[in-house]
Amino acid sequence: MIPERVSLITIGAKQLPQLRQFYQRLGWRELEFSSDSYCVFRTAGVLLSLFPLTELLKDAGLSQDYSIEGFKGITLAINVDQPGEVDTYMEEVRAAGGTVIREASDAFWGGRTAYFLDPESNAWEIAWNPDSVFDEKGAMISF
Structure with missing residues (x-):
């Protein structure tokens, strides 16, 4: 397995x-x-x-002509401890040169979320989920 x-x-x-x-x-x-x-x-x-x-x-x-343009159908996520951190970290992303594609907002599922692209258009989400559980190292183990 x-x-x-x-x-x-x-x-x-x-x-x-x-x-x-x-x-x-x-x-x-x-x-x-x-x-x-x-x-x-x-x-x-x-x-x-x-x-x-x-x-x-x-x-x-894979061949060199493998399609790599546009949205790849994958997002990477950074889950945070408090809802206000979503807004704070998005400002840091913006200052570092990231492109905000969805401003921080409350989510229908009760959390807070925002999205950005890194300089090569890899999509990232910053999210707060009120049900998230992190271990002592900060890794998310449940939500």
């Missing part, structure tokens, strides 16, 4: 140095070996890596 875990998320970067700088401006900590060729950021429970898109396509066995 495959373990029930997500350990690493990799974003295929078109311009890795610029994308790396965006996440650095957010204040995210990198692993020591990170460079402009491959970098990994620490998050609560999952590592986020940036790898050149052309190399990721090769590694995955």
Whole structure:
């Protein structure tokens, strides 16, 4: 049986140095070996890596003309502890060069949510869910 875990998320970067700088401006900590060729950021429970898109396509066995434009059908999420943090963090995203695509607002399900794109149009949500449970390291374990 495959373990029930997500350990690493990799974003295929078109311009890795610029994308790396965006996440650095957010204040995210990198692993020591990170460079402009491959970098990994620490998050609560999952590592986020940036790898050149052309190399990721090769590694995955996909052709170079694989469609990569537009919405990829995946969002990454940062869940926070308090509803006001959604607004605060969206301002930090904006200051770091992210594009806000949905301003912070109350959600129909009782939380608060907002969406942004990083410089390469990867979609992120910042959300507060009143039912979220985090472990001692900040990883979400239930909602």
